[in-house]
Amino acid sequence: MDELLFLRQEVAPELLAGVWMSIKLIIPSTIFGFFIGIVSGVLRVYGNPVLKRLAGLYVLFFRGFPLLVQLYLWYFGLPRIGIYLSPFAAAVIGFSLCSGAYHSEYIRGALLSIRKGQLLAAYSLGFSKIRAVFSILLPQAMRRALPGSGNEFIYLIKYSSLAYMVTCIELTGKGSILANFYFKYLEIFSIVGAIYLVMVSIATWGLNYLEDRIAIPGFGRPKYS
Amino acid sequence: MTDQTPVLRIQNIEKSYGDNKVLKGVSLELNRGGIKVIIGPSGGGKSTLLHCINFLVGLDEGRIYLNGKEIVHTRKRELTAYRQKVGMIFQDFNLFDHLNALHNVLIGPVRVKKIPKSEATERAVAELERVGLRDHMTKYPAELSGGQKQRVSIARALAMDPEVMLLDEPTSALDPELIGEVHEVIRDLALGGMTMLLVTHEVGFASSLADEIFFMEDGKIVEQGPPQKILFNAECDRTREFCSKIGRLHNNSS
Numbered sequence: 046m047d048e049l050l051f052l053r054q055e056v057a058p059e060l061l062a063g064v065w066m067s068i069k070l071i072i073p074s075t076i077f078g079f080f081i082g083i084v085s086g087v088l089r090v091y092g093n094p095v096l097k098r099l100a101g102l103y104v105l106f107f108r109g110f111p112l113l114v115q116l117y118l119w120y121f122g123l124p125r126i127g128i129y130l131s132p133f134a135a136a137v138i139g140f141s142l143c144s145g146a147y148h149s150e151y152i153r154g155a156l157l158s159i160r161k162g163q164l165l166a167a168y169s170l171g172f173s174k175i176r177a178v179f180s181i182l183l184p185q186a187m188r189r190a191l192p193g194s195g196n197e198f199i200y201l202i203k204y205s206s207l208a209y210m211v212t213c214i215e216l217t218g219k220g221s222i223l224a225n226f227y228f229k230y231l232e233i234f235s236i237v238g239a240i241y242l243v244m245v246s247i248a249t250w251g252l253n254y255l256e257d258r259i260a261i262p263g264f265g266r267p268k269y270s
Numbered sequence: 271m272t273d274q275t276p277v278l279r280i281q282n283i284e285k286s287y288g289d290n291k292v293l294k295g296v297s298l299e300l301n302r303g304g305i306k307v308i309i310g311p312s313g314g315g316k317s318t319l320l321h322c323i324n325f326l327v328g329l330d331e332g333r334i335y336l337n338g339k340e341i342v343h344t345r346k347r348e349l350t351a352y353r354q355k356v357g358m359i360f361q362d363f364n365l366f367d368h369l370n371a372l373h374n375v376l377i378g379p380v381r382v383k384k385i386p387k388s389e390a391t392e393r394a395v396a397e398l399e400r401v402g403l404r405d406h407m408t409k410y411p412a413e414l415s416g417g418q419k420q421r422v423s424i425a426r427a428l429a430m431d432p433e434v435m436l437l438d439e440p441t442s443a444l445d446p447e448l449i450g451e452v453h454e455v456i457r458d459l460a461l462g463g464m465t466m467l468l469v470t471h472e473v474g475f476a477s478s479l480a481d482e483i484f485f486m487e488d489g490k491i492v493e494q495g496p497p498q499k500i501l502f503n504a505e506c507d508r509t510r511e512f513c514s515k516i517g518r519l520h521n522n523s524s
Contacts (some may be wrong), residue, residue, distance in 0.1 A: 165326050166364035166423075170378040170430055171354035173346060180381050185368045261368050263412025 048232075056223055056233065063219030064240060070133070070205045070215055071244075074140035075198055081141060082148020082194070083183065089149065090156045091178050100149065107146035113207055115139045120211035132213035136205075144201050151193035155186035188259055195252040202244050216240060275338040277302050277465050278356070278434050283322050283332035285315075292318045294489035295331075300434060300465050307476040307497075308469045310486035311512060316469045317361070319486070320438045323467070324358050325349060336433070354382060357427030359437040363419040365411040365426070371398060371418075372407040375426045383430070390429075397425040401455050417448030421455055428459075435459065437468045473516050477501055485509040 088100040107115070120135035130138065159182055167177035209218035220237035224230045276299040285293040292315045300306060308316050321327040323334060325343045334341050341352045365374050375394035379385040385393075398404055401421035411419055420440055427435060440456065441449040453475050460466065460479050470476050476483060477497035484494045485504070493506045501517065504510045 160364075162360060162362060162364035163366060165321075166358075166360065166366065168326055169324055169353055169356075169358035169360075170426070171350040171382045172378075173350055176381060180377065181366055185366075188368065261412065262370075262410045 052232070052236075055227070056236070059219050059223055060216065060233075060236065060240065063214065063216035064244075066208075066213070066215040066219075067202075067205050067244075070136055070140065070208055070213070071202055074137050074144060074205070075201055077137070077141035078144030078197070078201065079148050079194065081145030082152055083187075085145060085149040086152025086156060086186075086190075087178055087183070089153045091174065104146045104149050107142050108150075112139065112143050112204060113210060115143055116207055116211050132208070132211050135211050136208035136213045139211075140201060140205065140208075144197055147197045147200075148190075148194050151190040151197065152186060154193070155189035156182060158189060159185050188261065191252070191256055191259075195249075195256075198252065199245055199248055202248060203241060206241075276300055276335075277304075277337060278323070278467070279335040279338075280323060281333040281335070283319065283334075284330045285318055285322055285327065286330055292489055293322065293329075296486075296489070296491055298467075298484065298491065298494075300467055302465055303463045304482070305460055305466045305468065305480050306482045306484065307480040308467070308484045308486050309471065309473065309476065309500075309512070309516075310484075310492075314487045315489045316486055317438050320358070320436045320467065320469060323436055324353060324356055326358075350382070354378075354430050355433045357430060357432030357435040359420070359423055359427060359435065359440045361439040362443050363411075363416070363423045365414075365419055365422055367411050370408050370410050371403060371414065371422045371425075374411070374422055375429045378426060378430050394425070394429055397429045398422070400428070400458070401425045402451070415448060416444045417451045420444065420452045424452075424455055424459075434465045434467065437466060437470075439469050439471065442471060471516060473501060473513070485512065487512075 085100040085103055088096045089104070092100060110118075116135060116139040119130055119139050120132060123130060123135075163181055163185065164177055167181045168174075172180065205215060206217035208215050209221065214222070216237060220233050224233040227233070278300040280296065280298050283293050283296045284291070296315070296319055298306065308319070310316055318327060322329045322332075325334075325341075328343075334343075336352055336355060341348060343349045343352075365371075366377065369377060372391070372394055375397055376387070376390050379390040379393065380387055383390075395404065395407065398407055401424055403418060403421055403425065406414060406418060409418075411422075414422065424440075437456065441452050444452065449472070453472070456466075456468070457479065468476070468480070480497050482494060483497050483500040484491045485500060485506070485508075486492065487508060493500060493504055493509045495504075500509060501513050504513060
């Protein structure tokens with residue numbers, strides 16, 4: 046009984062603040078990451094040779110460097126050249142760029158899977174390339190990329206815990222501090238893990254719902270629900 | 271004046287894929303309201319020619335004039351303006367998979383011509399009605415039959431107000447019983463005075479519609495003339511051979 050009271054009074058408010066910080070990291074990183082992924086995915090398929098190359102290099106580096114190393118570079122490395130980022134900003138930038146590199150590949154794959162005729166038909170109606178890509182190809186490609194990109198969203202929820210390493214105290218950070226302070230590692234990290242599980246479950250449910258909502262009628266796709 | 275200048279004039283188009291020369295200097299003219307049909311064996315360059323005319327395939331050589339004005343396809347604006355005036359119907363329909371029939375017809379006028387959505391919707395509904403699909407407006411391509419898809423694609427092209435229509439084997443991907451409904455729509459267009467260039471294997475249909483037939487083989491127009499002459503009294507041996515073959519096929523099937 047004491048234990049429960051302790052958890053409720055001492056631990057819960059702290060962890061809740063951590064959850065809140067995690068959410069503040071995850072949501073903008075997801076949005077920016079997806080947006081960056083779309084732009085770089087489109088450039089990798091339909092960009093001119095220079096842009097194609099640049100987008101390719103972006104993906105190479107941001108998938109190639111470990112995320113933790115990227116975060117260290119943003120937060121501890123940049124001050125060397127006079128740029129000081131807050132822990133929060135460093136984490137969001139790091140997550141968005143890394144996530145974007147993965148989304149880029151999902152979008153690229155989805156764009157490549159769309160029949161050539163879709164583009165030809167758009168051209169024949171007088172669409173310019175960029176308009177055809179954004180009005181005709183991307184709406185189809187994003188549907189196809191969603192299962193893969195959804196996976197990336199879920200990864201992001203969990204690798205947001207790395208923000209702790211650049212002193213942005215989110216859920217895992219709060220958990221570590223509490224665990225060290227009270228010396229209750231088993232209890233606190235179990236709770237922390239369970240909270241991530243809940244967040245991932247909510248995201249999974251949301252993604253499945255979205256997939257059902259945007260499914261194109263007539264393609265005989267089985268529903269999740 | 272309009273009768274003097276051909277709506278569309280194609281001059282000496284050449285196209286190669288690597289060492290394979292698919293078009294070896296093709297020229298033709300389309301007068302306003304004229305209907306020309308291209309026949310010929312597969313691999314003869316018919317489809318490539320239509321794709322070239324719409325610059326969907328880059329040409330190596332040749333010029334294209336719309337209403338007497340040469341189209342410079344490297345000028346993006348000029349190219350998209352030209353394509354809006356030249357409707358294209360594909361063998362495999364190429365409807366936009368993620369849009370229902372109405373939005374397939376709507377998207378060109380709204381996104382390309384910047385016509386207000388309400389006005390464009392009215393027009394799109396009218397075009398779908400014209401091809402007999404008013405009741406199927408909210409269906410998605412995957413929910414339509416082949417014949418219905420092809421009719422939607424015709425409505426989609428018409429909504430752009432084209433001056434010429436290029437039809438690339440519009441019925442060759444269809445079940446025999448669905449061909450009739452598409453032919454009917456094309457026939458209506460012809461009666462309405464639409465200028466058309468049609469590639470087809472349906473010689474019976476072609477001869478009833480065309481004012482001139484081109485026989486194309488091996489990247490060249492081998493022979494051209496009025497339907498009766500090309501189909502039954504051709505000068506060139508290859509034309510005669512081809513026409514008697516598909517003629518027999520046609521007779522057997524009817």
